[in-house]
Amino acid sequence: MSRNESRFAVVVTGLALVGLGSLPAVSGFVQRFRKREARQDVLYEDADGKATVESQRAYSAKVPKTVILLSAAAGFALSIAIALLSTNQKASSLNDWLSTGAWGALLFQAITIASCRKSVQAFDLGIYSFLSSAVLSAILFVQGADASESLWDHNRTLFVLRAVELALAGSLAVSSLSIPRRPDVYIDGEPVDRMFTVSAISRFTYAWPSKLLDLAVKKKDLDLTDLNRPDHFSRAADTSADWKRRNYRHNLWLSVILAHKKAFSLQWALTLCTAFLNFSPQWVILQLLRILENPQVGSSYGFGVWYWVFFLGVAMIVQSWVEAYVFWLSWSDLAIPIRAQLSALIFEKSMRKKDVKGAGKAKEKEKATESGEPPVAGPTGEGAPADAPPAVPEAEAEDDSDELKKGKQNTVNLIGVDAKRVSDFSTYQNMFPGSLFKLIVSLTFLTNLLGWKALLAGFSAMVAIMPVNIRFSKKYSAAQDKLMKVRDEKMAVVTEALQGIRQIKFSALEPEWEDKIGSVRDRELGAVWSVFMADTALLACWVTSPILLSAISLAVYAALNGVLTPSVAFVSLGVFRGLEVTLSVIPELTTDLLDAWISIKRMQEYLDSPEVTVVSQDAEEVSFQNASVAWPSDEDINEEDRFVLRNISVTFPKGELSVISGKTGTGKSLMLSAILGEVDILEGNLFVPRAPSLADRHDDKANKDNWIIPSAIAYVAQIPWIENATIKENILFGLPFDEERYKKTIEVCALKKDLEMLSDGENTEIGQNGINLSGGQKWRITLARAIYSRAGILVLDDIFSAVDAHVGRHIFDKCLNGVLATGRTRILVTHHVALCEPKTKYLVELGDGRVLEAGSVDKLREAGALDQIKRHEESPEEIEADEQAATAVNSDDSVDGDGEQAEADANALKKVNSKTAARKFVEDEGREKGAVKKQIYYQYLLASGGWSYWTIALMIFLVVQAFNIGRSWWLKIWTADHDEQALHTQHFLSVSREQGFAYGTQQTSFHTMSAPSITSHNSLTYYLSIYVLLALISSIVGTLKFLYVYIGSIRASRGLFQKLNFTILRAPIRWLDTVPVGRILNRFTSDFNIIDSQMANSVSFGLNSFLNLLGVIVAGLFVSPYIVLLAGVLLFICLYYAIRYLDGARPVKRLESTTKSPVFEQFGSALSGVATIRGFDKSDGYIKRMYRKVDEYSMATWHLWLFNRWMGWRMSLVGSFFASFVAILILVTPGIDSALAGFALAFALEFSNCVMWTIRLYANVELNMNAAERIVEYASLPTESLEGISPPAAWPTDGRIEVKDLVVSYAPDLPPVLKGLTFSVNRNERIGVVGRTGAGKSSLTLALFRFLEARSGSIHIDGIDTSTIKLHDLRSRLAIIPQDPVLFSGTVRSNLDPFNHQTDAALRESLERVHLVGDSNSTSGTATPAPEASSSSTTGAGIQNKNTNIFKNLDSQISEGGLNLSQGQRQLLCLARAIVSRPRVMVLDEATSAVDMHTDALIQRSIREEFTDATLLVIAHRLSTIADFDRILVLSDGKVAEYGTPRELWEKDGGSGVFRGMCEESGEKEKLRDIVFGK
Secondary structure, eight states: OOHHHHHHHHHHHHHHHHHHHHHHHHHHHHHHHHSOOOOOOSOOEETTEEEOHHHHHHOOOHHHHHHHHHHHHHHHHHHHHHHHHTTTSHHHHHHHHHHHHHHHHHHHHHHHHHHOOOHHHHHHHHHHHHHHHHHHHHHHHHHHHHHHHHHHHHOHHHHHHHHHHHHHHHHHHHHHTTOOOSOOEEETTEEBOSTTTSOHHHHHTTOTTHHHHHHHHHHTSOOGGGSOBOOTTTOHHHHHHHHHHHTOOSOHHHHHHHHTHHHHHHHHHHHHHHHHHTTHHHHHHHHHHHHHHSOOTTOOOOHHHHHHHHHHHHHHHHHHHHHHHHHHHIIIIIIHHHHHHHHHHHHHHHHHBOOOOSSTTOSOOTTSOOTTOOOOOBTTBSSOOSSOOOOOOHHHHHHHHHHHHOSHHHHHHIIIIIIHHHHHHHHHTTHHHHHHHHHHHHHHHHHHHHOHHHHHHHHHHHHHHHHHHHHHHHHHHHHHHHHHHHHHHHHHHHHHHHHTHHHHHHTTOHHHHHHHHHHHHHHHHHHHHHHHHHHHHHHHHHHHHHHHHHHHHHHHHHHHHSOOOHHHHHHHHHHHHHHHHHHHHHHHHHHHHHHHHHHHHHHHHHHTSOBOOOOSBOOSSEEEEEEEEEOOOSSOOOGGGSOEEEEEEEEEOTTSEEEEEESTTSSHHHHHHHHHTOSEEEEEEEEOOOOOOHHHHOGGGOOGGGOOEEEEEEEEOSSOOOOSSBHHHHHHTTSOOOHHHHHHHHHHTTOHHHHHHSTTGGGOBOOGGGTTSOHHHHHHHHHHHHHHSOEEEEEEEOTTTTSOHHHHHHIIIIIITSTTTTTSEEEEEOSOHHHHGGGOSEEEEEETTEEEEEEEHHHHHHHTHHHHHHHHHSOHHHHHHHHHOOSOOOGGGTTTTOOOOHHHHHHSOOOOOOOSOOOOSSOOOOOOOSSOOHHHHHHHHHHHTHHHHHHHHHHHHHHHHHHHHHHHHHHHHHHHHHHHHGGGGGGGHHHHTTTTOOSGGGHHHHHHHHOOTTOOHHHHHHHHHHHHHHHHHHHHHHHHHHHHHHHHHHHHHHHHHHHHHHHHHTSOHHHHHHSOHHHHHHIIIIIHHIIIIIHHHHHHHHHHHHHHHHHHHHHHHTTOTHHHHHHHHHHHHHHHHHHHHHHHHHHHHHHHHHHHHHHHHHHHHHHHTHHHHHHTTOHHHHHHHHHHHHHHHHHHHHHHHHHHHHHHHHHHHHHHHHHHHHHHHHHHSTTOOHHHHHHHHHHHTTHHHHHHHHHHHHHHHHHHHHHHHHHHHHHTSOOSOOOOBOOOTTOOSSOOEEEEEEEEOSSTTSOOSEEEEEEEEOTTOEEEEEESTTSSHHHHHHHHTTSSOEEEEEEEETTEEGGGBOHHHHHHHEEEEOSSOOOOSEEHHHHHOTTOOSOHHHHHHHHHHTTSSOSSOOOSSSOOOOOOOOGGGGOHHHHHSOOOOGGGSTTOEEOGGGTTSOHHHHHHHHHHHHHHHOOSEEEEESTTTTSOHHHHHHHHHHHHHHTTTSEEEEEOSSHHHHTTSSEEEEEETTEEEEEEOHHHHHHGGGGTSHHHHHHHHHTOHHHHHHHHTTO
């Protein structure tokens, strides 16, 4: 085919493509005429959101439409003129008229666009117009390229006209891409990301975040409110809805692929394009070097050479754009939507999943805790079972202990680790096919360039290294697996320490826990080192393979051909460098594939796990018919292995109060869970009224008349579940505010005084799990939530155990039987049967895993069973007190003496009249602003080895860079030999100059023909041996530099962790209370993961890239000094972009860290309270809240990668300009040979890459330093005092306490809580401490243990001032049993004696003394000795199915937080722990509030018997507990109101003293009088 014919074919093909591109315009034009649209004033709306009036008004596409119309019209007119002017050249004229036809089609498209009123349609037509214009530009370029030289010589007018025509086509193309797609849209009043709003040119050049970056530069920070909301492709709610709509039934991995098949397809297609485009700059350089290798003496370069320079720039820009777009697509359309989708699905599942707990050997044992939450409840933490799981056979104990360490944390990890792993892998899985495509293209290219023999020789070196590579890949993978396991272990240990931090501090166990965490950390660093060693071996393979490949291939080529030309040497070197990256990612990708595969399997298993099914049938009343129920399990378990309540047949009367009683551990909570549907029904039937769905309730329209929904349920768990929100928000729980009902609720739940005392009243923020509330306050707030609710059925678990007797009576009368409860079905678990008897309609007693008694109170009274039940629950005195209790207690006095634990006084701020906004208890996580401070870098550099270490590191890196440049320079010297002899072969040039060797098939023969015959063997051996030597040294030193940096990294990690570990364990308790566990845990886990694993690579690769950049500039310097000037200017431009990028990326990276924590905290909190959430039917509300948090996390990640692309694309443009400029300089500078040109161009191509990687890796280092910054911030916190003297070894010997003028406050800026307290305690005295809420009872405890330091005054124990001795010594010699029992995962033994100081016999004895085990084989959880119940209790069923006692075996497993025990059992175990330690001074904070009365009486006796040789301080919540103590301390407003023996205080001031008044109010007056007077 002649050249004219081929040119004609190109023009015709182009015209056909332009015609195709015009079809959408024709279609739109026809439709518009068919149905003429009236001008619409409706606001724009699509799936992303809706426009506002302002945004619609601001939208305008007039300017780009005008430019499109003018460019098309001018181009059409000009094309006619050109066609007329070139009529004398037939072939050219025909082509020009065809071009005119193309212009006509474009003019039609322009008119259609200009007249289009729909913004999205105009945008789409603009894309077609751009493609058509691009095709036309290519046609005009081809036409001009052929004729340009002759036109320039003979017809400059036509040359200029053709140039203008080409410019107009370009103008039309650009303006076609400049039409904005739509007005700004909003969702819920917030702007949606503008990717689908802006014009195509803005979208595809990542220009739309420019305003946000301007804001970041201006503010030096960005907030979450500055970031736009995700579009509907990335929003959690939309991705989840899309998944459900598709209703996939495949495996999860296949479903994910199908859900995102469009994005995956496009990603792979563009990856295939990059395989070709990656080598296009090398191919262009090959053509340029060939021309330079064969210069024509005396003649200048023609237009053809300059076209190649132009093509070099274009090839680099197109390659960069496609690569950048694949990268952006991978994040915007795959990683972020997939992560949001999987997170949403997992959270939704958790709201539906069976609440499985530690029963038998069930796979899922939900009892651990999430990264941010202390354990709070039932099966997963809430309403923990009031029944002990079975003892574990010893053979299974070890397996189960691993299981017990997992749990809720594993579930949270599904979002935190697994979903992220899968989404991250989806971004770069395309590298698998990409590497294959690149390998094929590069091998084809290299075969044409070097010949198959040379290539095969080179690849044989790679094949030889392959087994080594595979071996170390396996080692790397194994090391990573081990590291992940150790990290899980570390997370579990640190989580547990943080959750039990109060107990650790009270017991002075910080050094032991520091060692415990430190030992796990040492194993983690050992695993990190193994990873680094395997990584170094892999890096050695990756560094060595390409160097050997290129060295051997070039050596064999030179040997075979006798010469090495610059075009072959430097182009093949560039291709080899491309191959280096291609091949190096495969081993790591394979590891990531395996990780992602494991993660997706774990998620699949979770998503496929059993869900809560409707176990009940709809009925008017709650009833059981021959039902046997057990805690839920996700697998078949033998009945012997689980706690079962059998053969229950009870019916709770509608609208009445029913009571469930029974000893500790008899299954009361299990029965309530059955009503909530949170159990497995093994046989029989359960009937519960069916509540309407949340949507059908129309809560927003609720009023007094329709407030109560008879079939709705509200639940109060045994362990109150409270959110990190205000008191008011916790009570309303999403319902509308009804002021009258709310006030009444506050009053009947005895919260009035509490709110008056709190500085911010109802707007006081509650910490996670109610950390800043007392036990009683927590209970009353959760009770208020249920009372305020619209539920007609109230399910209440043991609400009296943490409140004082008179408060309990007030709640019973005014709340449970008051106006707000009338007509509601109330089902209550309690030990206070006598208190509830007068108003109770129905009573159930549980025992021996079944119902012992059930029936109406009247019938049970007649049968004589009622008195028997009461005797099981309470002592005769307590029954009498309950029965004689006054029924009306004034609400205003009702909060007295409430169960105030240490936290309450500590954090419930005293009343301060303040008009300021409510203060936050849990402060928002702080974020540093601007660049990471130099101090942080300095601390890291110091920790890793100091200045000497880093000076040596810099020297090693410089040596490596010198060898890299040296290798290429040696190649330049070698190939220059050819240039000197090239003049001998001038006659070959004319063959190929014009065509520029467009087809690589001629290359080998051409080189063979032009090879000079005078190159000697010696010369070749000389060049070769030095080149190979340089290559080998490069490989060795290149590997060592990584190993060296890894050594420093490990050293820094170890030092920083030790500091953090030491500081956190010794941080003040108030700070620990106000910071969520998740936040601290983030420092210990994710931040250290970055420091351990990523920092070293970021530093070493970053330094490498920077020195490579210097290498590029140095290489350019050999060509011309002007290159340094140019590089300086371009680097200045790059620096401008880099600074803007960093100003935006820095705060967004920090936002990503701070938006991640709330996702985990919300997940952990919801898992803890899942029974309450489902009980209230609030799952949907929590799912919506989770959507919002996931979206905020997505927004931060989205903008981080958007800014990355914004910078990357601009760097690529700068890089392509640099390469083109170097090429131009080479052509215009006389005397530059092809060897030097090849050397310079080989480096010039790397300019943009080096700049981009330097900036990106610097950003990485800085963003990773953000982790170091967060760690240093916490490691630098003030600790509790470490000063003081060591007391005598036996101190305290007597346990005498003297408190003198003690003044204490919680913070320097807060008023004192103890105001001049003075009292003394004699040896072995038992002192009861009483007082109303806020009197300072718990503050005294904290002062005794020096959690609060005295402002003035002193505490002396055995004559030693406690403020002068070391804290560790003080706390280790005293003991406390807190109101909230704290247990650690492990065994019964490890909880009683964590550091193996006691014998098993002593431990067993302590368990007997708290009645957790008895002498007889009792079947109840606590095995409390008790009179035989009734003859009915020994039925066959009861004997056949015994529930075993966990405490009989000291190796029985205790789950994290002790959540596989009931609340009562946990308190008893803590008491046993105290008995084991035998302290001289003992503090009890109402330690038996959750056990039945009979057991309580036995424990009180134990306390009196066991602690006879100890001084006892008891903070009393039941006056009867301490009425017979030696002396009673009555506190009031931080001062001693009264102090003396019970009898003295009773008779004080003629019976009008404070203590006497409290006794009178308590309703236990007669009983207390008898105790005081010893009757």
